[in-house]
Amino acid sequence: MARPPRAALKLPAPEESAALPYLVIRDYIAARITGGEWPAGTQLPSERQLHEALGRNRGTIRDALLQLEGEGLVYRQSRSGWFVSPPRVRYDPARPDGFMTYVAEQNRTPQTRTLSAETLKASGWTAECLGVAQGAPSYFIRRLRLIDQRPVLVEQIWANPAMFPGLLEHSLDGSLTQLLRNQYGAEVVRMEIDMSPCLLPEVQAEALRVVPGTPGLYLTRRSLDAAGRVVEYDQEFWRHDAIAVHVNVDFSRRGLQRRRVRR
Amino acid sequence: MARPPRAALKLPAPEESAALPYLVIRDYIAARITGGEWPAGTQLPSERQLHEALGRNRGTIRDALLQLEGEGLVYRQSRSGWFVSPPRVRYDPARPDGFMTYVAEQNRTPQTRTLSAETLKASGWTAECLGVAQGAPSYFIRRLRLIDQRPVLVEQIWANPAMFPGLLEHSLDGSLTQLLRNQYGAEVVRMEIDMSPCLLPEVQAEALRVVPGTPGLYLTRRSLDAAGRVVEYDQEFWRHDAIAVHVNVDFSRRGLQRRRVRR
Protein backbone atom coordinates (compact mmCIF):
# COMPACT_ATOMS: atom_id res chain seq x y z
CA MET A 1 0.00 0.00 0.00
CA ALA A 2 1.90 3.02 -1.23
CA ARG A 3 1.27 5.64 1.36
CA PRO A 4 -0.59 8.72 0.14
CA PRO A 5 0.72 11.97 1.60
CA ARG A 6 -0.58 13.30 4.85
CA ALA A 7 -3.93 14.96 4.45
CA ALA A 8 -4.01 18.72 4.36
CA LEU A 9 -6.18 20.46 6.89
CA LYS A 10 -8.75 22.74 5.40
CA LEU A 11 -10.71 24.94 7.65
CA PRO A 12 -13.44 26.12 8.16
CA ALA A 13 -13.96 24.27 11.37
CA PRO A 14 -17.03 22.04 11.54
CA GLU A 15 -20.48 23.55 11.79
CA GLU A 16 -23.34 21.99 13.70
CA SER A 17 -21.92 22.67 17.13
CA ALA A 18 -25.17 21.51 18.58
CA ALA A 19 -23.72 18.12 19.32
CA LEU A 20 -20.93 16.87 21.53
CA PRO A 21 -17.58 18.31 20.43
CA TYR A 22 -15.90 14.97 20.02
CA LEU A 23 -18.72 13.80 17.78
CA VAL A 24 -18.56 16.98 15.76
CA ILE A 25 -14.91 16.28 15.14
CA ARG A 26 -15.68 12.67 14.37
CA ASP A 27 -18.18 13.81 11.74
CA TYR A 28 -15.72 16.32 10.35
CA ILE A 29 -13.12 13.63 9.75
CA ALA A 30 -15.61 10.98 8.69
CA ALA A 31 -17.02 13.33 6.05
CA ARG A 32 -13.57 13.79 4.53
CA ILE A 33 -13.06 10.05 4.39
CA THR A 34 -16.39 8.99 2.97
CA GLY A 35 -16.33 11.99 0.66
CA GLY A 36 -13.17 10.63 -0.92
CA GLU A 37 -11.07 13.64 0.01
CA TRP A 38 -8.88 11.45 2.21
CA PRO A 39 -8.56 8.07 0.44
CA ALA A 40 -7.56 4.82 2.10
CA GLY A 41 -4.04 4.87 3.46
CA THR A 42 -3.90 8.65 3.86
CA GLN A 43 -2.21 9.78 7.01
CA LEU A 44 -4.40 12.12 9.02
CA PRO A 45 -3.14 15.42 10.36
CA SER A 46 -1.48 14.85 13.69
CA GLU A 47 -3.46 15.08 16.90
CA ARG A 48 -1.73 18.33 17.72
CA GLN A 49 -2.46 19.81 14.32
CA LEU A 50 -6.11 18.89 14.67
CA HIS A 51 -6.05 20.28 18.15
CA GLU A 52 -4.87 23.66 16.93
CA ALA A 53 -6.92 23.76 13.78
CA LEU A 54 -10.18 22.70 15.36
CA GLY A 55 -9.79 24.57 18.60
CA ARG A 56 -10.42 21.60 20.82
CA ASN A 57 -8.34 19.95 23.48
CA ARG A 58 -6.11 17.14 22.34
CA GLY A 59 -8.01 14.75 24.56
CA THR A 60 -11.21 15.57 22.73
CA ILE A 61 -9.51 15.08 19.37
CA ARG A 62 -8.30 11.74 20.67
CA ASP A 63 -11.81 10.69 21.71
CA ALA A 64 -12.98 11.40 18.18
CA LEU A 65 -10.15 9.36 16.67
CA LEU A 66 -10.73 6.44 19.03
CA GLN A 67 -14.39 6.53 18.08
CA LEU A 68 -13.46 6.40 14.40
CA GLU A 69 -11.04 3.58 15.08
CA GLY A 70 -13.83 1.60 16.70
CA GLU A 71 -15.98 2.19 13.67
CA GLY A 72 -13.20 0.91 11.47
CA LEU A 73 -12.76 4.16 9.54
CA VAL A 74 -9.25 4.91 10.73
CA TYR A 75 -6.43 2.94 12.29
CA ARG A 76 -3.14 3.76 13.88
CA GLN A 77 0.34 2.50 13.44
CA SER A 78 1.64 2.75 16.98
CA ARG A 79 3.30 6.11 17.51
CA SER A 80 3.63 6.84 13.86
CA GLY A 81 0.22 8.27 13.11
CA TRP A 82 -3.42 7.79 12.22
CA PHE A 83 -4.40 6.49 8.79
CA VAL A 84 -7.55 5.99 6.77
CA SER A 85 -8.58 2.32 6.80
CA PRO A 86 -8.81 0.36 3.56
CA PRO A 87 -12.00 -1.66 3.00
CA ARG A 88 -12.47 -4.88 4.94
CA VAL A 89 -11.64 -8.16 3.31
CA ARG A 90 -14.40 -10.75 3.26
CA TYR A 91 -13.67 -14.05 4.91
CA ASP A 92 -15.89 -17.05 4.38
CA PRO A 93 -15.00 -19.84 6.79
CA ALA A 94 -17.22 -22.19 4.86
CA ARG A 95 -14.79 -22.22 1.98
CA PRO A 96 -11.75 -24.43 2.10
CA ASP A 97 -9.48 -21.82 0.50
CA GLY A 98 -6.86 -20.17 2.63
CA PHE A 99 -5.96 -16.55 3.22
CA MET A 100 -3.70 -16.26 0.18
CA THR A 101 -6.52 -17.34 -2.09
CA TYR A 102 -9.47 -15.39 -0.85
CA VAL A 103 -7.54 -12.18 -0.41
CA ALA A 104 -6.20 -12.37 -3.95
CA GLU A 105 -9.71 -13.06 -5.24
CA GLN A 106 -10.76 -9.74 -3.82
CA ASN A 107 -8.05 -7.96 -5.78
CA ARG A 108 -5.91 -7.30 -2.78
CA THR A 109 -2.34 -8.41 -2.28
CA PRO A 110 -1.87 -11.07 0.40
CA GLN A 111 1.49 -11.66 2.00
CA THR A 112 2.74 -14.00 4.69
CA ARG A 113 5.74 -13.62 6.94
CA THR A 114 6.80 -16.43 9.24
CA LEU A 115 7.69 -15.07 12.65
CA SER A 116 8.80 -18.33 14.19
CA ALA A 117 8.55 -22.05 13.61
CA GLU A 118 9.59 -24.64 16.14
CA THR A 119 8.81 -27.97 17.66
CA LEU A 120 7.80 -27.98 21.29
CA LYS A 121 6.00 -30.16 23.77
CA ALA A 122 2.25 -29.78 23.76
CA SER A 123 1.00 -28.62 27.11
CA GLY A 124 -2.41 -29.47 28.52
CA TRP A 125 -4.76 -27.25 26.63
CA THR A 126 -2.84 -27.28 23.36
CA ALA A 127 -2.61 -31.03 23.52
CA GLU A 128 -6.36 -31.28 23.88
CA CYS A 129 -7.04 -29.01 20.92
CA LEU A 130 -4.56 -30.93 18.81
CA GLY A 131 -5.81 -34.30 19.95
CA VAL A 132 -2.40 -35.54 21.08
CA ALA A 133 -1.06 -36.66 24.44
CA GLN A 134 0.31 -34.12 26.87
CA GLY A 135 4.01 -33.66 26.38
CA ALA A 136 3.87 -35.03 22.85
CA PRO A 137 5.79 -32.95 20.31
CA SER A 138 3.91 -30.27 18.45
CA TYR A 139 4.79 -27.83 15.73
CA PHE A 140 4.25 -24.26 16.73
CA ILE A 141 4.26 -21.70 13.95
CA ARG A 142 3.66 -18.00 14.23
CA ARG A 143 2.95 -16.00 11.12
CA LEU A 144 2.11 -12.45 10.24
CA ARG A 145 -0.29 -11.87 7.37
CA LEU A 146 -0.53 -8.67 5.42
CA ILE A 147 -2.95 -7.22 2.93
CA ASP A 148 -1.54 -4.60 0.60
CA GLN A 149 1.53 -4.33 2.83
CA ARG A 150 -0.54 -3.68 5.93
CA PRO A 151 -0.29 -6.19 8.77
CA VAL A 152 -3.81 -7.43 9.44
CA LEU A 153 -3.47 -10.59 11.50
CA VAL A 154 -1.14 -12.72 13.53
CA GLU A 155 -1.75 -16.42 13.57
CA GLN A 156 -0.47 -19.20 15.75
CA ILE A 157 -0.63 -22.71 14.41
CA TRP A 158 -0.23 -26.00 16.16
CA ALA A 159 0.14 -29.19 14.15
CA ASN A 160 1.07 -32.77 14.78
CA PRO A 161 4.62 -33.68 13.64
CA ALA A 162 3.61 -37.32 13.45
CA MET A 163 1.27 -36.40 10.60
CA PHE A 164 3.61 -33.98 8.84
CA PRO A 165 7.22 -35.05 9.25
CA GLY A 166 9.70 -32.44 8.09
CA LEU A 167 7.08 -29.74 7.75
CA LEU A 168 9.29 -27.00 9.10
CA GLU A 169 11.81 -27.58 6.33
CA HIS A 170 9.36 -26.22 3.79
CA SER A 171 8.75 -22.53 3.26
CA LEU A 172 5.86 -21.47 5.43
CA ASP A 173 5.48 -18.10 3.77
CA GLY A 174 2.72 -19.27 1.50
CA SER A 175 -0.46 -21.22 1.83
CA LEU A 176 -0.20 -23.81 4.58
CA THR A 177 -3.48 -25.29 3.43
CA GLN A 178 -1.98 -26.11 0.06
CA LEU A 179 1.30 -27.29 1.52
CA LEU A 180 -0.43 -29.81 3.75
CA ARG A 181 -2.62 -31.01 0.92
CA ASN A 182 -0.02 -31.20 -1.82
CA GLN A 183 2.92 -32.48 0.19
CA TYR A 184 1.17 -34.66 2.71
CA GLY A 185 -2.20 -35.41 1.18
CA ALA A 186 -4.05 -33.93 4.15
CA GLU A 187 -7.64 -33.29 3.23
CA VAL A 188 -9.63 -31.12 5.58
CA VAL A 189 -13.17 -32.33 5.82
CA ARG A 190 -14.49 -30.44 8.79
CA MET A 191 -13.65 -27.23 10.62
CA GLU A 192 -14.68 -25.91 13.99
CA ILE A 193 -14.48 -22.16 14.10
CA ASP A 194 -14.94 -19.83 17.03
CA MET A 195 -14.77 -16.10 17.01
CA SER A 196 -15.35 -13.22 19.31
CA PRO A 197 -14.40 -9.57 19.46
CA CYS A 198 -11.40 -8.89 21.70
CA LEU A 199 -8.65 -6.45 22.44
CA LEU A 200 -5.32 -7.41 20.98
CA PRO A 201 -3.00 -8.87 23.60
CA GLU A 202 0.49 -7.54 23.96
CA VAL A 203 2.43 -10.08 21.93
CA GLN A 204 0.09 -9.98 18.96
CA ALA A 205 -0.28 -6.23 19.12
CA GLU A 206 3.45 -5.84 18.87
CA ALA A 207 3.67 -7.97 15.77
CA LEU A 208 0.86 -5.97 14.19
CA ARG A 209 2.63 -2.77 15.17
CA VAL A 210 -0.33 -1.51 17.11
CA VAL A 211 -0.67 -0.56 20.71
CA PRO A 212 -2.04 -3.31 22.98
CA GLY A 213 -5.69 -2.57 23.54
CA THR A 214 -6.52 -1.97 19.93
CA PRO A 215 -9.81 -3.68 19.13
CA GLY A 216 -9.48 -6.99 17.36
CA LEU A 217 -11.25 -10.17 16.36
CA TYR A 218 -10.16 -13.44 17.86
CA LEU A 219 -10.71 -16.37 15.55
CA THR A 220 -9.93 -19.99 16.24
CA ARG A 221 -10.03 -22.88 13.81
CA ARG A 222 -9.72 -26.63 14.27
CA SER A 223 -9.35 -28.47 10.99
CA LEU A 224 -10.13 -32.18 10.89
CA ASP A 225 -9.61 -34.80 8.22
CA ALA A 226 -11.94 -37.64 7.29
CA ALA A 227 -10.49 -39.84 10.04
CA GLY A 228 -11.27 -37.21 12.63
CA ARG A 229 -7.63 -36.32 13.17
CA VAL A 230 -6.75 -32.70 13.82
CA VAL A 231 -4.86 -31.43 10.81
CA GLU A 232 -4.10 -28.11 12.45
CA TYR A 233 -5.22 -25.91 15.26
CA ASP A 234 -5.07 -22.27 14.45
CA GLN A 235 -5.54 -19.05 16.39
CA GLU A 236 -5.89 -15.79 14.52
CA PHE A 237 -5.79 -12.29 15.94
CA TRP A 238 -7.20 -9.83 13.43
CA ARG A 239 -7.24 -6.09 13.38
CA HIS A 240 -10.95 -5.67 13.79
CA ASP A 241 -11.33 -3.30 10.89
CA ALA A 242 -9.67 -5.62 8.41
CA ILE A 243 -12.25 -8.38 8.29
CA ALA A 244 -15.89 -9.04 7.64
CA VAL A 245 -16.96 -12.61 8.18
CA HIS A 246 -19.46 -14.05 5.76
CA VAL A 247 -21.06 -17.42 6.31
CA ASN A 248 -23.35 -19.26 4.00
CA VAL A 249 -25.35 -21.96 5.68
CA ASP A 250 -27.30 -24.60 3.90
CA PHE A 251 -29.88 -26.60 5.82
CA SER A 252 -31.26 -28.48 2.88
CA ARG A 253 -28.35 -30.82 2.33
CA ARG A 254 -28.22 -32.15 5.82
CA GLY A 255 -30.39 -34.47 7.78
CA LEU A 256 -31.34 -34.06 11.39
CA GLN A 257 -28.04 -35.30 12.75
CA ARG A 258 -26.28 -33.24 15.37
CA ARG A 259 -22.57 -32.77 15.41
CA ARG A 260 -20.73 -35.47 17.25
CA VAL A 261 -18.10 -34.35 19.67
CA ARG A 262 -14.92 -36.20 18.90
CA ARG A 263 -11.88 -35.76 21.03
CA MET B 1 -30.02 -11.41 36.83
CA ALA B 2 -30.48 -10.50 40.44
CA ARG B 3 -27.90 -7.85 41.07
CA PRO B 4 -25.26 -8.72 43.65
CA PRO B 5 -24.33 -5.84 45.94
CA ARG B 6 -21.65 -3.40 44.99
CA ALA B 7 -18.21 -4.80 45.55
CA ALA B 8 -16.33 -3.70 48.63
CA LEU B 9 -12.97 -2.12 48.11
CA LYS B 10 -10.19 -3.83 49.93
CA LEU B 11 -6.84 -2.26 50.04
CA PRO B 12 -3.89 -2.83 49.90
CA ALA B 13 -3.37 -1.04 46.65
CA PRO B 14 -1.89 -3.13 43.84
CA GLU B 15 1.74 -4.12 43.91
CA GLU B 16 3.91 -4.51 40.86
CA SER B 17 4.11 -0.82 40.07
CA ALA B 18 6.66 -1.62 37.42
CA ALA B 19 4.05 -1.42 34.71
CA LEU B 20 1.80 1.33 33.39
CA PRO B 21 -0.55 2.53 36.11
CA TYR B 22 -3.70 1.92 34.11
CA LEU B 23 -2.61 -1.65 33.46
CA VAL B 24 -1.79 -2.18 37.11
CA ILE B 25 -5.33 -1.11 37.94
CA ARG B 26 -6.67 -3.30 35.18
CA ASP B 27 -4.86 -6.27 36.70
CA TYR B 28 -6.07 -5.39 40.15
CA ILE B 29 -9.69 -5.46 39.05
CA ALA B 30 -9.27 -8.42 36.72
CA ALA B 31 -7.75 -10.47 39.53
CA ARG B 32 -10.81 -9.86 41.70
CA ILE B 33 -13.10 -10.95 38.91
CA THR B 34 -11.30 -14.07 37.77
CA GLY B 35 -10.58 -14.93 41.39
CA GLY B 36 -14.30 -15.10 42.05
CA GLU B 37 -14.28 -12.33 44.62
CA TRP B 38 -16.49 -10.20 42.39
CA PRO B 39 -18.94 -12.58 40.65
CA ALA B 40 -20.84 -11.81 37.45
CA GLY B 41 -23.28 -8.98 37.85
CA THR B 42 -21.47 -7.34 40.75
CA GLN B 43 -21.35 -3.60 40.56
CA LEU B 44 -17.82 -2.28 40.79
CA PRO B 45 -16.85 0.51 43.16
CA SER B 46 -17.50 3.83 41.48
CA GLU B 47 -14.81 5.53 39.46
CA ARG B 48 -14.40 8.12 42.17
CA GLN B 49 -14.10 5.49 44.88
CA LEU B 50 -11.44 3.68 42.90
CA HIS B 51 -9.76 6.99 42.27
CA GLU B 52 -9.46 7.69 45.98
CA ALA B 53 -8.68 4.15 47.04
CA LEU B 54 -6.04 3.51 44.43
CA GLY B 55 -4.47 6.92 44.42
CA ARG B 56 -4.74 7.43 40.68
CA ASN B 57 -6.46 10.03 38.63
CA ARG B 58 -9.98 9.29 37.61
CA GLY B 59 -8.94 9.37 33.96
CA THR B 60 -6.46 6.59 34.61
CA ILE B 61 -9.10 4.55 36.41
CA ARG B 62 -11.31 5.08 33.42
CA ASP B 63 -8.64 3.86 31.01
CA ALA B 64 -8.39 0.66 33.01
CA LEU B 65 -12.15 0.18 32.96
CA LEU B 66 -12.38 0.83 29.24
CA GLN B 67 -9.63 -1.70 28.71
CA LEU B 68 -11.55 -4.27 30.74
CA GLU B 69 -14.69 -3.45 28.82
CA GLY B 70 -12.88 -4.16 25.59
CA GLU B 71 -11.74 -7.47 26.96
CA GLY B 72 -15.31 -8.30 27.87
CA LEU B 73 -14.66 -8.58 31.60
CA VAL B 74 -16.82 -5.64 32.65
CA TYR B 75 -19.63 -3.65 31.10
CA ARG B 76 -21.44 -0.48 31.93
CA GLN B 77 -25.04 0.47 32.16
CA SER B 78 -24.91 4.04 30.94
CA ARG B 79 -24.52 6.41 33.84
CA SER B 80 -25.49 3.88 36.42
CA GLY B 81 -22.24 2.03 36.96
CA TRP B 82 -19.75 -0.64 35.95
CA PHE B 83 -20.61 -4.31 36.35
CA VAL B 84 -18.88 -7.66 36.03
CA SER B 85 -19.82 -9.32 32.75
CA PRO B 86 -21.57 -12.69 32.73
CA PRO B 87 -20.10 -15.37 30.43
CA ARG B 88 -20.71 -15.09 26.70
CA VAL B 89 -23.49 -17.07 25.13
CA ARG B 90 -22.48 -19.32 22.25
CA TYR B 91 -24.20 -18.72 18.96
CA ASP B 92 -24.00 -21.20 16.14
CA PRO B 93 -25.36 -19.74 12.93
CA ALA B 94 -25.28 -23.16 11.34
CA ARG B 95 -28.14 -24.29 13.51
CA PRO B 96 -31.67 -23.43 12.57
CA ASP B 97 -32.74 -22.73 16.17
CA GLY B 98 -33.48 -19.21 17.18
CA PHE B 99 -32.27 -17.11 20.07
CA MET B 100 -34.89 -18.35 22.53
CA THR B 101 -33.77 -21.93 21.96
CA TYR B 102 -30.01 -21.73 22.05
CA VAL B 103 -29.90 -19.38 25.00
CA ALA B 104 -32.18 -21.66 27.02
CA GLU B 105 -30.02 -24.65 26.08
CA GLN B 106 -27.11 -22.94 27.74
CA ASN B 107 -29.04 -22.62 30.98
CA ARG B 108 -29.57 -18.92 30.63
CA THR B 109 -32.88 -17.12 30.55
CA PRO B 110 -33.77 -15.59 27.19
CA GLN B 111 -36.33 -12.86 26.87
CA THR B 112 -37.70 -10.82 24.01
CA ARG B 113 -39.31 -7.40 24.05
CA THR B 114 -40.85 -5.94 20.94
CA LEU B 115 -39.90 -2.30 20.57
CA SER B 116 -41.94 -1.56 17.48
CA ALA B 117 -43.73 -3.36 14.69
CA GLU B 118 -45.08 -1.64 11.64
CA THR B 119 -45.61 -1.87 7.93
CA LEU B 120 -43.70 0.56 5.77
CA LYS B 121 -42.55 0.96 2.20
CA ALA B 122 -39.31 -0.76 1.41
CA SER B 123 -36.70 1.70 0.27
CA GLY B 124 -33.89 0.88 -2.14
CA TRP B 125 -31.48 -1.09 -0.10
CA THR B 126 -34.04 -2.78 2.12
CA ALA B 127 -36.02 -3.76 -0.93
CA GLU B 128 -32.96 -5.38 -2.42
CA CYS B 129 -32.20 -7.40 0.70
CA LEU B 130 -35.79 -8.50 0.96
CA GLY B 131 -36.08 -9.27 -2.71
CA VAL B 132 -39.14 -7.08 -3.27
CA ALA B 133 -39.78 -4.07 -5.48
CA GLN B 134 -38.91 -0.61 -4.25
CA GLY B 135 -41.85 0.97 -2.52
CA ALA B 136 -43.47 -2.40 -1.89
CA PRO B 137 -44.79 -2.84 1.65
CA SER B 138 -42.50 -4.40 4.20
CA TYR B 139 -42.83 -5.36 7.80
CA PHE B 140 -40.35 -3.67 10.05
CA ILE B 141 -39.95 -5.09 13.53
CA ARG B 142 -37.55 -3.94 16.20
CA ARG B 143 -36.93 -6.17 19.18
CA LEU B 144 -34.78 -6.14 22.24
CA ARG B 145 -33.38 -9.44 23.46
CA LEU B 146 -32.20 -10.10 26.95
CA ILE B 147 -30.25 -12.82 28.68
CA ASP B 148 -30.82 -13.16 32.41
CA GLN B 149 -32.52 -9.76 32.39
CA ARG B 150 -29.60 -8.05 30.74
CA PRO B 151 -30.18 -6.46 27.33
CA VAL B 152 -27.72 -8.05 24.94
CA LEU B 153 -28.90 -7.26 21.45
CA VAL B 154 -31.26 -5.16 19.38
CA GLU B 155 -32.54 -6.62 16.19
CA GLN B 156 -34.31 -5.16 13.22
CA ILE B 157 -36.30 -7.45 11.01
CA TRP B 158 -37.70 -6.91 7.58
CA ALA B 159 -40.17 -9.38 6.14
CA ASN B 160 -42.49 -9.57 3.20
CA PRO B 161 -46.18 -9.04 4.09
CA ALA B 162 -47.18 -10.88 0.93
CA MET B 163 -45.69 -14.04 2.43
CA PHE B 164 -46.95 -13.52 5.97
CA PRO B 165 -50.31 -11.76 5.98
CA GLY B 166 -51.40 -10.63 9.41
CA LEU B 167 -48.04 -11.32 10.99
CA LEU B 168 -48.11 -8.24 13.18
CA GLU B 169 -51.29 -9.43 14.88
CA HIS B 170 -49.38 -12.23 16.54
CA SER B 171 -47.24 -11.78 19.61
CA LEU B 172 -43.71 -11.10 18.51
CA ASP B 173 -42.24 -11.54 21.96
CA GLY B 174 -41.23 -15.11 21.33
CA SER B 175 -39.48 -17.03 18.63
CA LEU B 176 -40.14 -15.53 15.22
CA THR B 177 -38.53 -18.57 13.62
CA GLN B 178 -41.17 -20.82 15.11
CA LEU B 179 -43.98 -18.39 14.40
CA LEU B 180 -43.14 -18.26 10.72
CA ARG B 181 -42.79 -22.00 10.53
CA ASN B 182 -45.81 -23.02 12.54
CA GLN B 183 -48.26 -20.36 11.37
CA TYR B 184 -47.13 -19.89 7.79
CA GLY B 185 -45.21 -23.04 6.95
CA ALA B 186 -42.09 -21.06 6.11
CA GLU B 187 -39.11 -23.38 6.02
CA VAL B 188 -35.71 -21.74 6.00
CA VAL B 189 -33.31 -23.69 3.86
CA ARG B 190 -30.42 -21.33 3.50
CA MET B 191 -28.98 -18.40 5.41
CA GLU B 192 -26.48 -15.74 4.47
CA ILE B 193 -24.77 -14.35 7.50
CA ASP B 194 -22.38 -11.44 7.77
CA MET B 195 -20.71 -10.17 10.85
CA SER B 196 -18.12 -7.63 11.82
CA PRO B 197 -17.08 -5.85 14.97
CA CYS B 198 -18.53 -2.37 15.27
CA LEU B 199 -19.37 0.38 17.68
CA LEU B 200 -23.01 0.52 18.65
CA PRO B 201 -24.85 3.29 16.83
CA GLU B 202 -26.94 5.76 18.74
CA VAL B 203 -30.38 4.22 18.30
CA GLN B 204 -29.32 0.72 19.21
CA ALA B 205 -27.12 1.89 22.04
CA GLU B 206 -30.06 3.65 23.58
CA ALA B 207 -32.21 0.55 23.52
CA LEU B 208 -29.39 -1.44 25.11
CA ARG B 209 -28.98 1.29 27.72
CA VAL B 210 -25.36 1.79 26.85
CA VAL B 211 -23.54 4.84 25.67
CA PRO B 212 -23.09 5.08 21.91
CA GLY B 213 -19.57 4.01 21.13
CA THR B 214 -19.68 0.87 23.21
CA PRO B 215 -18.06 -1.94 21.24
CA GLY B 216 -20.48 -4.30 19.57
CA LEU B 217 -20.88 -7.01 17.00
CA TYR B 218 -22.94 -6.32 13.93
CA LEU B 219 -24.61 -9.43 12.56
CA THR B 220 -26.79 -9.69 9.53
CA ARG B 221 -28.87 -12.63 8.40
CA ARG B 222 -30.80 -13.31 5.23
CA SER B 223 -33.01 -16.39 5.50
CA LEU B 224 -34.20 -18.04 2.31
CA ASP B 225 -36.72 -20.79 1.69
CA ALA B 226 -36.47 -23.60 -0.83
CA ALA B 227 -37.91 -21.38 -3.54
CA GLY B 228 -35.18 -18.81 -2.98
CA ARG B 229 -37.58 -16.31 -1.46
CA VAL B 230 -36.34 -14.18 1.41
CA VAL B 231 -38.18 -15.27 4.52
CA GLU B 232 -36.69 -12.50 6.61
CA TYR B 233 -33.84 -10.07 6.63
CA ASP B 234 -32.44 -9.47 10.03
CA GLN B 235 -29.89 -7.08 11.52
CA GLU B 236 -28.57 -7.70 14.99
CA PHE B 237 -26.51 -5.36 17.14
CA TRP B 238 -24.89 -7.27 19.97
CA ARG B 239 -23.04 -6.13 23.00
CA HIS B 240 -19.68 -7.46 22.01
CA ASP B 241 -19.09 -9.22 25.31
CA ALA B 242 -22.33 -11.17 25.18
CA ILE B 243 -21.60 -13.43 22.24
CA ALA B 244 -19.12 -15.96 20.96
CA VAL B 245 -19.82 -17.23 17.49
CA HIS B 246 -19.20 -20.87 16.82
CA VAL B 247 -19.38 -22.31 13.33
CA ASN B 248 -19.11 -25.90 12.34
CA VAL B 249 -18.29 -26.38 8.70
CA ASP B 250 -18.51 -29.65 6.87
CA PHE B 251 -16.80 -29.99 3.50
CA SER B 252 -17.49 -33.65 3.05
CA ARG B 253 -21.18 -33.44 2.36
CA ARG B 254 -20.93 -30.97 -0.44
CA GLY B 255 -19.69 -31.23 -3.99
CA LEU B 256 -17.65 -28.65 -5.78
CA GLN B 257 -20.60 -26.39 -6.47
CA ARG B 258 -20.26 -22.76 -5.61
CA ARG B 259 -23.07 -20.78 -4.11
CA ARG B 260 -25.37 -19.32 -6.67
CA VAL B 261 -26.31 -15.72 -6.22
CA ARG B 262 -30.06 -15.47 -6.34
CA ARG B 263 -31.77 -12.15 -6.13
Next chain:
DNA sequence: GAGTGGTCTAGACCACCTT
Protein backbone atom coordinates in the same frame (compact mmCIF):
# COMPACT_ATOMS: atom_id res chain seq x y z
C1' DG C 1 16.49 15.26 16.85
C1' DA C 2 12.04 16.48 15.74
C1' DG C 3 7.62 14.74 15.63
C1' DT C 4 4.34 11.25 16.81
C1' DG C 5 1.15 9.02 19.75
C1' DG C 6 0.65 7.02 24.74
C1' DT C 7 -0.13 8.16 29.24
C1' DC C 8 -1.02 10.87 33.25
C1' DT C 9 -2.64 14.81 36.38
C1' DA C 10 -6.05 17.83 38.62
C1' DG C 11 -9.31 19.96 38.10
C1' DA C 12 -14.51 21.15 36.03
C1' DC C 13 -19.48 20.91 34.52
C1' DC C 14 -23.28 18.29 32.80
C1' DA C 15 -27.06 14.76 31.90
C1' DC C 16 -28.91 11.17 33.61
C1' DC C 17 -30.12 7.35 36.96
C1' DT C 18 -31.40 6.01 41.42
C1' DT C 19 -33.63 6.57 45.61
Next chain:
DNA sequence: AGGTGGTCTAGACCACTCA
Protein backbone atom coordinates in the same frame (compact mmCIF):
# COMPACT_ATOMS: atom_id res chain seq x y z
C1' DA D 1 -31.17 15.27 45.80
C1' DG D 2 -27.25 12.90 45.56
C1' DG D 3 -24.44 9.79 43.05
C1' DT D 4 -23.08 7.96 38.66
C1' DG D 5 -20.67 8.05 34.45
C1' DG D 6 -19.77 11.21 30.16
C1' DT D 7 -17.22 14.81 28.57
C1' DC D 8 -13.99 18.54 28.46
C1' DT D 9 -9.82 21.57 29.58
C1' DA D 10 -4.89 22.72 29.86
C1' DG D 11 -1.33 21.38 30.88
C1' DA D 12 2.93 17.60 31.39
C1' DC D 13 6.41 13.89 30.43
C1' DC D 14 7.71 9.77 28.08
C1' DA D 15 8.88 6.10 24.47
C1' DC D 16 9.06 5.41 20.28
C1' DT D 17 9.40 6.26 14.98
C1' DC D 18 11.15 8.41 11.17
C1' DA D 19 14.05 11.02 8.42
